[in-house]
Amino acid sequence: MNSVIDLDGLSVDFGRPILKDLRAEMRGKAIGLLGPNGAGKTTLIHTLLGFHPPSRGTARIFDQDITAGAKQIRRFIGYMPERDSFIAKMTCVHFVRLMGELSGLPSETALERAHEALFYVGLGEARYRKLDTYSLGMKQLAKLAQAIVHGPKLIILDEPTNGLDPPTRLRMIKLIRDIRDSGQANIVLSSHLLRDVEETCDEILVLKEGRIAVYANLEEERKANRKFLEVETRGDNRAFVEAIGGLGCEYAQTGERRIKLVLQNGVEVRDLYKLAAERQIQIRRLNYKRDSLEDIFLKAMEDGNGQEFSAQTLTRN
Amino acid sequence: MAVYEHTYRQYEGPTTPEWSRFLIIPRHAYRSIFGSKLFIALFVACFIYPLIASIFIYLHHNVNAMAIMRVSFGDLVPIDAEFFQTFITVQGIIGFFLNMLVGPPLISRDLANNALPLYLCRPFSRAEYVIGKMSVVMILLSLIMWIPGLLLFGFQAYLEGGGWLWQNLHIALAIFVGSLVWILLLALLSQAVSALVKWRMAASAALLAIFFIPSAFGEIINNIFNTRGGHLISLRAIIGNIWSGLFGTFVRQTGSFRGRINGQRISFTLIEPPLWSAWLALILIGALCLYLLVRKVRAYEVVR
Numbered sequence: 001m002n003s004v005i006d007l008d009g010l011s012v013d014f015g016r017p018i019l020k021d022l023r024a025e026m027r028g029k030a031i032g033l034l035g036p037n038g039a040g041k042t043t044l045i046h047t048l049l050g051f052h053p054p055s056r057g058t059a060r061i062f063d064q065d066i067t068a069g070a071k072q073i074r075r076f077i078g079y080m081p082e083r084d085s086f087i088a089k090m091t092c093v094h095f096v097r098l099m100g101e102l103s104g105l106p107s108e109t110a111l112e113r114a115h116e117a118l119f120y121v122g123l124g125e126a127r128y129r130k131l132d133t134y135s136l137g138m139k140q141l142a143k144l145a146q147a148i149v150h151g152p153k154l155i156i157l158d159e160p161t162n163g164l165d166p167p168t169r170l171r172m173i174k175l176i177r178d179i180r181d182s183g184q185a186n187i188v189l190s191s192h193l194l195r196d197v198e199e200t201c202d203e204i205l206v207l208k209e210g211r212i213a214v215y216a217n218l219e220e221e222r223k224a225n226r227k228f229l230e231v232e233t234r235g236d237n238r239a240f241v242e243a244i245g246g247l248g249c250e251y252a253q254t255g256e257r258r259i260k261l262v263l264q265n266g267v268e269v270r271d272l273y274k275l276a277a278e279r280q281i282q283i284r285r286l287n288y289k290r291d292s293l294e295d296i297f298l299k300a301m302e303d304g305n306g307q308e309f310s311a312q313t314l315t316r317n
Numbered sequence: 318m319a320v321y322e323h324t325y326r327q328y329e330g331p332t333t334p335e336w337s338r339f340l341i342i343p344r345h346a347y348r349s350i351f352g353s354k355l356f357i358a359l360f361v362a363c364f365i366y367p368l369i370a371s372i373f374i375y376l377h378h379n380v381n382a383m384a385i386m387r388v389s390f391g392d393l394v395p396i397d398a399e400f401f402q403t404f405i406t407v408q409g410i411i412g413f414f415l416n417m418l419v420g421p422p423l424i425s426r427d428l429a430n431n432a433l434p435l436y437l438c439r440p441f442s443r444a445e446y447v448i449g450k451m452s453v454v455m456i457l458l459s460l461i462m463w464i465p466g467l468l469l470f471g472f473q474a475y476l477e478g479g480g481w482l483w484q485n486l487h488i489a490l491a492i493f494v495g496s497l498v499w500i501l502l503l504a505l506l507s508q509a510v511s512a513l514v515k516w517r518m519a520a521s522a523a524l525l526a527i528f529f530i531p532s533a534f535g536e537i538i539n540n541i542f543n544t545r546g547g548h549l550i551s552l553r554a555i556i557g558n559i560w561s562g563l564f565g566t567f568v569r570q571t572g573s574f575r576g577r578i579n580g581q582r583i584s585f586t587l588i589e590p591p592l593w594s595a596w597l598a599l600i601l602i603g604a605l606c607l608y609l610l611v612r613k614v615r616a617y618e619v620v621r
Contacts, residue, residue, distance in 0.1 A: 014619050049438050051616040071440050075332075079438035085431040089349055101341045102439045104332035113328065120323055146435065151328030182325045 002063065003027050004154065004186045007212075009057030010047065018043045020210045021057065028203030028217065030180045033190040034297055035207035041190045042082065044207065045156055048188075049079060061154060075104065078147035082158040082190075084139060086131045093118060093127040096145050103150035110149070117145040122171060137168035144175065148185075155179065156188045161196050169196075176200045198293040206297060214296055221296075231259045231272065232285035243275045254298075257284075338441060342449030343456055346423065350453070356418055363415060363461040366407045370400075370469055378476040396473050398488050402564040404466055405492060409499050409556070412458045413528065419457060420507025421520030423450045424614065429515045437616040447610050450511075451504040458503065463496035491563035499556055502599065509606035512613035528552050545571060545589045549598055558595040567592060 005026045012019040019040045033041045046052050048059060050070035059066045064073045087095055093114050100110030118127040121141040126134070134142060140160060147155055160176065161169045177200055180187055191197050197204060198218070206214035233240060237257065244251050244261055251261035263269070269286070276283050350356055376382050377396055383389070394400055427433055436446050470489050474482040507524055514520040531550045538547030548554035561567035572587035 046617060049434075049616070051434070051437065052619065071442065074438060074440045077438065079434070081431070081434045081438075083431050085435050087432045087435070088426045088430050094345070094348075098341065098345050099435060099439070101333070101345075102338065102436060102441050104335075104338070104440060105328065106331065106333055109328075109330060120325065148325065150439075151326060153327060179325045184325050184327045 003060070004031065004062065005048065005188070006060040006063075007057075008059060010044075010054050010059045011056040012040075012043055012047050012052055013055040014052075017055075018210050019047065022059075022212055024205060024212055024215045026203055026205065026215070028186070028201065028219075029183070030176070030187040030189060030201040030203070032197030032201035032204040032218075033188060033207070034192070034194065034197055034204055035213070036301065037192070038209075039207040040210040041207055042158060045079075045158055045188070045190060048073075048156070049077065050074065076153040078150065078152035078155040078185075080143045080147040080155070080157045080160055082162065085143065086139070088132070089130065091128050091130055092123060092134070092142050092145075095131055095142065096149050099146040100149040103152075105150055113149050113151070114145075117149045118142075120148070121145045121175060136163045137165060140164060140168070140172065144172070148179070152185060154186050154188065156190075158190045159192070160189065161191065161193060173199050194293050194297055204293065204296070208301060213301070216296060218293065228260050228262060228288070229269070229272075230254075230285075230287045231261065231283060233257050233259065233276070234282040234284050235280065237279075237281055239279045240276055240281045243279065244272070247271065247275075335440065339445045339449035339452060342446070343453040346450075346453045350419055350457075353418075356415075359411075359415055359418060360457075360461075363408070363411050364465070366404065366411070367461075367465040367469065370404050371472060373400075374469060374473050374476065396477075398485075398491070398564040398566055401466065401470065401488050401492055402495075402560055402566060404469065405462065405495050405499075405560060406557070408462045408466070409496075412461055412499070413503060415457060415461070416454055416503045416507050417521050417524050420454050420504070421511045421514070421524060422517045423453055424508055424511040425515045425517060425520055428512065428613070433614065434616040443611075443614050447508065447614055450508055451501075454504040454507055455500050458500040459496070462500060463493050466492035466496060487565065491560070491565075495560045495563045498559060498599065502552075502556070502603065505603050505606035505610075509609040512610055543574065543585055543587070545587050549590050549594060552602075555595045555598050558589060558592060559599065562592040562595070 003025045005024075007022040007024045007026075010019055010022040011017065022044070033044065035041050043052065047054060048061060048066055050066060050073070053067065061073050062076065066073060087098065090098070093111075096114035096117055097107075097110045100113055101107055105113060115124075115127065118124055121144050123138060123141050123145065126138060131139065131142060140162070144157070144160065147157070157176065161172050164172060173196060176187060176189065179185055180200065187200070189197060189201055202219040203217050204214065205212060206216075234257065237259070241251065241253060241259060244259065247267050248264045249261045249267060250264075251259055254260050272286070273283060275281075373393060374396055376386070376388070377390075377393055383393075427436070433446075437443060467489060470485075470492060474485075506527060507520075510520050510523045510527070514523055532553045535547030535549070535551035535554060538550075539545055548558065558567060567589075569589045569591070570586050571589055573585065574587075575584040577583065
C-alpha cells in the first residue's frame with residue numbers, strides 16, 4: 001500500500017525549533033496524532049497544509065511534495081480546524097456551498113453536495129439557519145461538513161470532539177468511523193483525547209517536544225493481542241523485579257510498586273507468586289491488561305530521549 | 318454522500334477552472350451586500366449623475382428639446398474632456414463612500430471569525446483571496462465609473478457623428494485608465510485597512526481619516542509655506558492631478574502672488590508638483606497597502 005503521509009526529515013522553525021527531523025511513513029486508514037500541548041501536532045498539520053514552510057526536510061502526501069505541490073495537495077485534502085472558523089452572516093448551507101466552490105466544485109454541484117454533506121453530518125434540518133445561531137456541537141458538525149463537501153481523499157481533523165457533549169461526541173466518532181470504513185478517504189485525527197483516537201484510528205503518531213515519540217500501528221498491536229500482567233506489590237521489590245527478568249519476561253516498572261510484564265512461554269502466574277514468596281514480597285493486586293493506547297502514550301511521555309521506537313519496545317527496559 | 322444513502326463518497330466530477338475561482342468571493346459577497354437597504358439606496362444614487370450627464374449630452378444634440386426647455390446652446394456646458402473629467406470626479410467621490418460601506422468588513426470579518434484557514438486550506442492562494450476581496454469593490458466601482466463613463470462617451474460619439482470619436486479617443490482612454498487607477502487605489506486601501514482593523518466602524522473611520530487627514534495637512538503645508546508641495550501627501554490632490562494629466566487638463570502653474578509683506582515686495586508662483594511625482598506617490602501607497610496585505614493575510618499568525 002502506498003504511503004498516505006511520508007515525513008522525510010521534516011523540521012519547522014519559528015525562531016526556535018518546533019518540529020525536529022520527523023521521519024515516518026504513515027499508511028493507515030485513520031492516523032491519530034497525539035501529544036501533549038505544545039508537542040507540535042497543530043504545527044505539523046499546518047505544515048502539511050502548506051501554511052508554514054519546512055525549514056529542513058520535507059513531507060509527501062500521496063507522493064506529492066508539500067512544498068512543490070502545495071496547491072495540488074490541497075485539491076484532495078479536507079481540513080477541519082480546531083478553533084471556531086466561519087464566514088460571518090451566512091446560513092450553514094451557503095457556507096458549506098461556498099467552501100465547496102472554493103475547492104473547485106461547480107456552483108450547482110457544490111450546492112447539491114452541501115445539502116448532502118449537511119444531511120450526512122446530521123444538520124439537515126438546521127441547514128438554513130445562520131451559523132451564528134448554532135451551538136458548539138452544531139458548529140463542530142458544520143466544520144466537518146465543510147471539510148468533506150468536496151469529497152477529499154484525505155481529511156485532517158484537528159480536535160474534532162473538542163467541547164462536545166457525550167451524544168454529539170458519539171455522533172462525531174461514528175461519522176469519523178463511517179468515513180474511515182467507507183474506504184473513500186484517509187483520516188488524520190489530531191486529539192488529546194486518547195479515547196477518541198483509540199476508537200477511530202488504526203495508526204498513531206505520538207509527538208513530544210517536536211519529535212516523534214511513538215509511531216505505532218494500533219491494528220497490529222491489537223492483532224498481536226499481547227496481554228500484560230499488571231502487578232502491584234508491597235515491600236522492597238527490587239529483588240523481585242530482577243527475578244522476573246531472570247525468568248526471561250519482558251517487564252517495565254511503571255511506579256514504585258507497580259510492574260507490567262509479559263509472561264514468557266512456560267512461565268505461569270504461580271511462578272510469580274513463588275518468586276514473591278521467596279523474596280518476602282506481597283502481591284497486592286494482579287490484573288491481566290491489554291496493551292492500551294494509554295499505556296503507549298504514557299510510556300512515550302516518560303521516555304526522555306524522544307527517539308522513534310515501536311510499541312513493542314515499551315516493555316523492554 | 319447522497320442524502321438517501323448517507324454514506325461518504327469522493328468527488329471525481331469536473332472542477333471549475335482555477336483562474337476563475339477568485340470570482341466566487343464577489344459572487345457570494347454581493348448576496349449580503351445587496352441585502353442592505355442603505356447600500357441599495359447609495360448604489361441607486363450613484364446613477365443619478367450619469368443620468369444627468371446623459372440628459373446634457375442629449376440636449377446638446379436636440380434643438381427641439383432645447384427650445385422646449387428654453388435653453389440656448391451657449392447655456393450648456395461643452396461636452397469635452399473637462400465634462401468627462403467632472404463626471405469621473407463626481408462618480409469617484411460617490412465611489413469612495415460606496416467603498417467605505419462595502420470594503421472595510423470584507424477581510425476584517427474573516428479575520429475576526431478565523432475564516433482564513435478555511436479559504437487557504439483549499440486550492441486557493443492568498444493572492445487569489447486578496448484579488449477576490451478586491452474585486453468585490455472593483456466590480457461595484459466599475460459599474461458606476463468607467464462603464465457608464467464609456468457609455469456616455471459612446472452616446473456622445475454616436476450623436477456627434479463624424480470624426481468626433483477618433484479625435485477624442487484619448488478621452489475614452491482617460492475615462493478607463495483614470496477610473497481604474499482610482500478603483501484600484503480604493504480597493505487596495507480598503508482591503509489593507511480591513512486587514513489591519515477588525516472592527517468595521519473603526520475600519521470605515523480609518524479609511525475616511527486616510528483620505529481627509531493627509532489632505533488637510535497638505536493644505537496647511539501649502540498655506541504656510543506658499544507652495545503646492547503639500548499636494549504630494551493629499552490623496553485628493555494626487556488623484557486629481559493624475560486625472561488632469563490623463564484628460565490633458567493638467568496645469569502646473571496654479572496661481573501667483575505679487576504684493577508687499579511688511580514693506581517688502583514679494584512675488585511667487587504656485588507650481589503643482591510634476592505629474593510623475595503624483596504617479597510615484599500613488600505607486601508607493603499601493604506598494605504599502607500590498608505589503609500590509611501580504612503581512613496580514615495568512616492562515617495563521619506565527620508567534621515567535
